[in-house]
Amino acid sequence: MSSSVGSGPGSASGLWRSALEAVSVTLIGLLLVAGLAMTSHAVGSLTGPDVAAATGTPTRAVSDQRLVAVGAGANVTGQVGHDPASTGAGIGALTGTDKDGHKSSQAAPPRPAAAAEVNSEQAYLDSAAAVAARAEREAAAPAFDQAMVGLSAAERAAGQGVRAGQALHEDNRLQQDQRSQGQAEEAAGIASEVARLEEEKRLAEEAAAKLAEQARLAEEARLAAEQAAAAAANGTLLEGTLVRVPTLAPVAGASVAAAVAPIVPGRYQIAARFGAVGTWSLYHTGVDLGAPIGTPIRAAAAGIVTAPVAGGWAGTHVIIEHADGSTLYAHMMATTVVPGQSVRAGEVIGFVGMTGRTFGPHLHFEYYPPGTSQVSPYAATDPVVWMARRGIQL
Structure with a gap:
């Protein structure tokens, strides 16, 4: 009798063991609940309505799933580290049955299988992670949009900078081209x-050389004139004396035609004509062409130079024998030809001077018809008429 009382379900030791098992199960359940609370806090402290909104499960169903998960944890805990008797006692405390499997009047409703409960908890955790990820995306969306706006503005600014750089480069190129063109034009102008x-x-050098040559010739002519004048004054200048001066080329523009004026037209003036009377013995036997000392005298026509036999009154003079008579050039400063020399019309034969009987520098020009001699001055005829027959107007 005593053994049945000590070991039966209604004994004191059995009640004590059942109470301990109930307390152990309760503590294990509380620990599981705390673990679930920490998990919920880790995924963003989600509530039932949040999970329901994310998964489409009503709020009550979510709460029931949590309770089922707690029961599953208690069941699993009861299966680890206890004998079948203690396990059965623990399950009986939760379901309202005794260790022999008889239902009590307060039996709990049946619970789902353990695998279904684990899958439900995993779905819950997955749903919570999805909600957290979506919340993070929604929280990051404004910053992302702002970054995209900033990127677009940066791209536009970069494009404007590129275009501005291109425009500046083109402007610099145009300016460089203009400077190059200006430098080329300036170089060409220089x-x-x-x-x-x-x-x-x-x-200027050529003109200076010509002036120097003319000055040299003028100086030589002046010296020759002074020598001739001194010789004539002293009575030492003999008739037919040749004063040597440098040979000159024909005057530019001189003609080699049948006849030319003895002095280039425009460089002389008519001082006395043939037949004039006055200081001469009878009349003037030629034509006087007044010109400065040193003015070149030219052969009026082609011929051969003969001996100067006119006499002292003619001073230094030249006689040229032509095909239709002869011409005499008197009062010369100097001559450039000698007897027997052939000359052409327009060739320089001497220079204007003041030798012989004269009152100023001039050329006394005479013409002698064929068969006459210069020894008799009054055998001469008007040279102006002879020149006119050759087409020359004095």
Whole structure:
């Protein structure tokens, strides 16, 4: 009798063991609940309505799933580290049955299988992670949109900068082209100016050389005239004396036609004509062409130079024998030809002077018809008529 009382379900030791098992199960359940609470806090402290909104499960169903998960944890805990008797006692405490499997009047409703409960908890965790991910995306969306706006603005600014750089490069290129063109034009202008200055320098040097040559010839002519005048004054200048001066080329523009004026037209003036009377013995036997000392005298026509036999009154003079008579050139400063020399019309034969009987520098020009001699001055005829027959107007 005593053994049945000590070991039966209604004994004190059995009640004590059942109470301990119930307390153990309760503590294990509380620990599981705390673990679930920490998990919920880790995924963003989601509530039942949040999970329901994410998964489409009503709020009550979610709460029931949590309770089922707690029961599953208690069941699993009861199966680890206890014998079948203690396990059965623990399950009986939760379901309202005794260790022999008889239902009590307060039996709990049946619970789902353990595998279904684990899958439900995993779905819950997955749903919570999805909600957290969506919340993170929604929270990051404004910053992402702002970053995209900033990127677009940066791209537009970069494009504007590129276009501005291209425009600046093109402007610099145009300016460089304009500077190059201006430099080329300036260089061409400088080269043209240098060429012009060089040409002016060359012409000036040529003009200076001509002036120097003319001055030299004039000085030589002056010296020769002074010598001739001194010799005539002293009575030492003999008739037919030849004063040597440098041979000159024909005057530019001189003609080699049948006849030319003895002095280039424009360089002389008619001082006395043929037949004039006055200081001469009877009349003037030629034509006087007044010109400065040193003015070149030319052969009026082609011929041969003969001996100067006119006499002292003619001073230094030249006689040229032509095909239709002869011409005499008197009062010369100097001559450039000698007897027997052939000359052409327009060839320089001497220079204007003041030798012989004269009152000023001039050329006394006479013409002698064929068969007459210069020894008799009054055998001469009007030279102006003879020149006119050859087409020359004095």
